[in-house]
Amino acid sequence: MNTEIHPALVGSLSSTAPSEEVINFSPGPTSLPKAVEAQIAASFNQPGFTSLSISHRAPEFLAILDHAVSTAREVMEIPEEYEILFTHGGGHGQFAALPLNLCAEASDIASYVVNGTWSARGRDEADRYCNVHTIDGRDPETGKFTTFPELTEANVNAESKYLYLCSNETVNGIELHRLPKLPESLKHIPLVVDASSDFSTKPIDWLGCNVGVLFACASKNIGHPGLTMTVVRKDLLGKASPLCPGVFNYTTNSEAGNLWNTPATFNIEVVGMVMDWLVKEGGVHECERRSIAKSNALYDVIDKSNGFYATPVTNTSLRSRMNVPFNIAGGDEALTNKFLIESWDKGMVGLRTLTPFGVGDYLRASLYNGVTVDETKRLAAFMHRFQIENS
Numbered sequence: 001m002n003t004e005i006h007p008a009l010v011g012s013l014s015s016t017a018p019s020e021e022v023i024n025f026s027p028g029p030t031s032l033p034k035a036v037e038a039q040i041a042a043s044f045n046q047p048g049f050t051s052l053s054i055s056h057r058a059p060e061f062l063a064i065l066d067h068a069v070s071t072a073r074e075v076m077e078i079p080e081e082y083e084i085l086f087t088h089g090g091g092h093g094q095f096a097a098l099p100l101n102l103c104a105e106a107s108d109i110a111s112y113v114v115n116g117t118w119s120a121r122g123r124d125e126a127d128r129y130c131n132v133h134t135i136d137g138r139d140p141e142t143g144k145f146t147t148f149p150e151l152t153e154a155n156v157n158a159e160s161k162y163l164y165l166c167s168n169e170t171v172n173g174i175e176l177h178r179l180p181k182l183p184e185s186l187k188h189i190p191l192v193v194d195a196s197s198d199f200s201t202k203p204i205d206w207l208g209c210n211v212g213v214l215f216a217c218a219s220k221n222i223g224h225p226g227l228t229m230t231v232v233r234k235d236l237l238g239k240a241s242p243l244c245p246g247v248f249n250y251t252t253n254s255e256a257g258n259l260w261n262t263p264a265t266f267n268i269e270v271v272g273m274v275m276d277w278l279v280k281e282g283g284v285h286e287c288e289r290r291s292i293a294k295s296n297a298l299y300d301v302i303d304k305s306n307g308f309y310a311t312p313v314t315n316t317s318l319r320s321r322m323n324v325p326f327n328i329a330g331g332d333e334a335l336t337n338k339f340l341i342e343s344w345d346k347g348m349v350g351l352r353t354l355t356p357f358g359v360g361d362y363l364r365a366s367l368y369n370g371v372t373v374d375e376t377k378r379l380a381a382f383m384h385r386f387q388i389e390n391s
């Protein structure tokens with residue numbers, strides 16, 4: 001077999017397995033729950049217009065928008081103190097929008113916990129617009145992104161307009177299963193959270209954790225690329241830099257009811273469908289229970305493999321339930337390729353995708369809302385069998 005050109009090795013998702021057996025473990029964009037995908041497909045076959053072809057100011061779309069906002073508020077238990085905005089520009093748009101909305105002056109300080117690829121990217125973008133104070137979240141012994149620092153007066157700048165963190169580092173596999181509460185002396189600093197890859201999979205204590213802004217690009221758990229959900233506490237509106245572009249300005253968008261310019265209408269409808277699905281499935285608490293079951297199934301195989309598989313985060317309380325990174329026989333290239341080809345042949349795709357940061361040292365199984373517990377168990381069983389056959 002010529003492994004050099006096998007599609008599995010270049011990140012192809014087009015497995016030759018029967019389509020009903022294909023499972024998409026991609027880190028996002030990825031598949032939505034099957035019931036939601038069926039609902040989307042059906043919406044194109046109904047008479048009348050879809051949300052792709054109606055004015056965003058038509059009553060039909062206003063009902064869709066209102067539904068998406070109110071079900072998201074219900075599912076995520078978002079208090080009335082917060083505005084729910086649908087913003088443009090993906091996660092990267094918010095990397096820039098945050099300092100532009102919360103730091104009126106470029107000299108204003110913002111503290112950034114950098115403990116992974118995406119928080120580093122968010123920090124680097126903010127550095128262009130405000131005075132960034134970095135809290136180095138690497139493991140002090142290895143210099144690697146495998147941990148999360150304790151937040152104290154010693155490392156958080158008390159003058160910060162906000163404290164930024166990423167609640168799930170998608171590439172590195174580090175998750176805060178609950179948001180931190182800052183010590184009393186830092187309670188005045190609002191948290192700003194990049195929840196792009198874990199939003200809707202666990203409850204959030206919005207007021208108790210002093211969440212100021214939380215954003216999630218839709219294309220992992222709640223929808224499609226091109227839309228970001230940004231939840232902003234109302235007392236933080238009206239503080240933007242005069243340089244903040246209108247489409248990024250939280251105040252402008254909130255005053256215009258998400259209609260300052262043309263929003264991503266179809267994507268907003270899909271978010272509403274996902275939220276309806278979550279309500280039907282038992283809500284965010286049930287989603288968390290499933291996320292624990294799914295990730296445990298994989299971490300169990302890894303931990304019991306006598307070192308055949310390894311995952312970088314050893315602190316189990318920080319292991320991501322969304323993205324499980326693992327390598328095979330210390331990263332052995334031939335075995336890794338064999339694993340990728342065999343799993344792909346069986347319909348398990350997305351375990352190695354190309355990213356802006358390369359393919360990385362680890363394969364990664366992403367376990368968003370579109371992946372079921374049973375599907376994850378199929379991957380776990382495959383991994384276990386592969387280990388027995390190859391060690």
Ligand SMILES: Cc1ncc(COP(=O)(O)O)c(C=O)c1O
Binds near residue numbers: 028091092118195197
């Ligand atoms: C945690 C996190 N933040 C931000 C982003 C970037 O999002 P976008 O590509 O929508 O800008 C990603 C993308 O994978 C992510 O995982």
